[in-house]
Amino acid sequence: MPDVRNWQLGRTMAYPYAEHHPEHQFAFVFNINRCLACQTCSMACKSTWTFSEGQEYMWWNNVETKPYGGYPRHWDVKVLDLLDQAHRQAGVEPAWQAGTDDREAPYGSYEGMTIFEAAAAEKPPARRAIGYLPTEEEWRAPNIFEDVAVQGRPAAGSLGLESGGAQLPEHIAWFFYLQRLCNHCTYPACLAACPRKAIYKRPEDGIVLIDQARCRGYRKCVEACPYKKSMYRPTTRVSEKCVACYPRIEGKDPLSDGVPMETRCMSSCPGKIRLQGLAPVAADGSWADDPQNPITFLVRDEQVALPLYPQLGTEPNGFYIPPRWAPRDFLRQMFGPGVDRALERYRAPSRELLAVLQLFRASQQIIFRFEIEEGPRVFETEIDGKPWAMYNDTVIGFDQQGREAVRLTVEEPIHQRPAPRPNSI
Numbered sequence: 001m002p003d004v005r006n007w008q009l010g011r012t013m014a015y016p017y018a019e020h021h022p023e024h025q026f027a028f029v030f031n032i033n034r035c036l037a038c039q040t041c042s043m044a045c046k047s048t049w050t051f052s053e054g055q056e057y058m059w060w061n062n063v064e065t066k067p068y069g070g071y072p073r074h075w076d077v078k079v080l081d082l083l084d085q086a087h088r089q090a091g092v093e094p095a096w097q098a099g100t101d102d103r104e105a106p107y108g109s110y111e112g113m114t115i116f117e118a119a120a121a122e123k124p125p126a127r128r129a130i131g132y133l134p135t136e137e138e139w140r141a142p143n144i145f146e147d148v149a150v151q152g153r154p155a156a157g158s159l160g161l162e163s164g165g166a167q168l169p170e171h172i173a174w175f176f177y178l179q180r181l182c183n184h185c186t187y188p189a190c191l192a193a194c195p196r197k198a199i200y201k202r203p204e205d206g207i208v209l210i211d212q213a214r215c216r217g218y219r220k221c222v223e224a225c226p227y228k229k230s231m232y233r234p235t236t237r238v239s240e241k242c243v244a245c246y247p248r249i250e251g252k253d254p255l256s257d258g259v260p261m262e263t264r265c266m267s268s269c270p271g272k273i274r275l276q277g278l279a280p281v282a283a284d285g286s287w288a289d290d291p292q293n294p295i296t297f298l299v300r301d302e303q304v305a306l307p308l309y310p311q312l313g314t315e316p317n318g319f320y321i322p323p324r325w326a327p328r329d330f331l332r333q334m335f336g337p338g339v340d341r342a343l344e345r346y347r348a349p350s351r352e353l354l355a356v357l358q359l360f361r362a363s364q365q366i367i368f369r370f371e372i373e374e375g376p377r378v379f380e381t382e383i384d385g386k387p388w389a390m391y392n393d394t395v396i397g398f399d400q401q402g403r404e405a406v407r408l409t410v411e412e413p414i415h416q417r418p419a420p421r422p423n424s425i
């Protein structure tokens with residue numbers, strides 16, 4: 001297998017195809033701390049793309065309650081368990097080595113095996129990535145265990161959830177919502193596993209699609225995708241997955257005025273937890289330096305948003321600001337070793353970060369560039385024993401054509417209704 005560069009692992013890794021990178025990469029940042037679990041995102045996707053016969057269990061976007069919830073049920077516990085078994089058989093310790101904080105290896109270096117490398121280590125090697133096919137029963141209840149909290153720690157080793165100790169400085173009982181859709185991975189396992197070469201990654205925006213005419217419904221993609229975001233439709237006998245609302249990304253939605261627009265699940269979020277964008281990609285596959293692009297700024301510069309299970313090796317392009325109140329060991333397993341730094345920066349955000357955090361779900365147009373106009377200092381306090389100040393800066397977002405799409409202040413403005421009609425809207 002060719003070696004490809006995976007910046008999330010801080011090393012090269014084996015992948016069935018050589019590197020070919022898009023000009024831009026469809027990517028998103030979700031702030032878990034703000035999610036209401038209202039499922040508006042799930043319904044926005046379902047009512048747009050998956051309302052037909054045979055798509056009843058297809059939730060291309062879903063929101064599950066961690067640690068017990070999962071769609072399909074226990075998807076991540078099962079995948080982690082398969083990877084764990086592969087490591088034990090190969091006698092490899094899946095550890096992360098601390099990094100040098102550089103952009104090439106921001107989370108350090110992963111010394112375990114990815115799902116591709118674990119498949120190659122099987123004797124004889126018979127598949128492109130390790131994985132499993134969920135049962136019908138596992139697809140049946142998309143929001144099972146909603147709002148079920150953990151009191152203290154899960155029992156060591158049970159379901160493979162957590163075996164180390166946990167520090168719970170914030171909450172003893174905890175759960176959090178995990179918002180999920182296809183990560184339009186840089187190295188998609190679905191694409192790698194497809195024997196028909198029916199899955200492709202678009203060169204213009206990195207969106208991963210299944211060619212419905214080429215697909216023969218072998219379900220190798222369903223088996224290989226570790227995030228379980230490729231789904232089989234029995235009425236057409238082919239597989240389907242999130243299409244990243246590509247007509248909106250192409251600026252073809254009537255509302256978009258010809259510029260890329262946020263997808264349905266992103267633009268409908270009342271919790272304002274979602275920011276979606278197109279990250280510029282350099283020739284070597286890394287994200288190009290573009291600190292005024294909000295997505296690049298959050299992921300690569302501030303490093304406050306982290307990939308989901310980076311150790312699986314697909315280089316997912318969905319990133320999460322982790323929840324502040326959950327056990328750190330659990331979060332490190334889920335988002336890698338960047339968790340402590342991300343939470344430290346989120347707890348005491350820099351002046352620029354606080355301004356950029358206002359851009360979440362603020363515009364239907366995708367924001368390609370932001371600018372900040374400095375405002376007055378409005379608040380000061382101490383966080384973790386250090387002085388911290390808040391400024392009422394103004395953040396301005398620009399669309400692909402450089403037109404102003406949104407302008408917001410850090411402090412929300414107060415509008416006072418006129419006295420004669422205090423309750424009217």
Ligand code: SF4
Nearest residue numbers: 036038039041269271
């Ligand atoms: S719409 Fe937003 S707030 Fe509601 S569940 Fe989805 S991500 Fe969470």
Ligand code: SF4
Nearest residue numbers: 182183185189190225
């Ligand atoms: S999340 Fe799964 S379905 Fe989506 S691109 Fe990655 S491997 Fe393919």
Ligand code: SF4
Nearest residue numbers: 045242244245263265
């Ligand atoms: S991006 Fe579009 S197709 Fe994909 S989950 Fe969101 S709404 Fe559905």
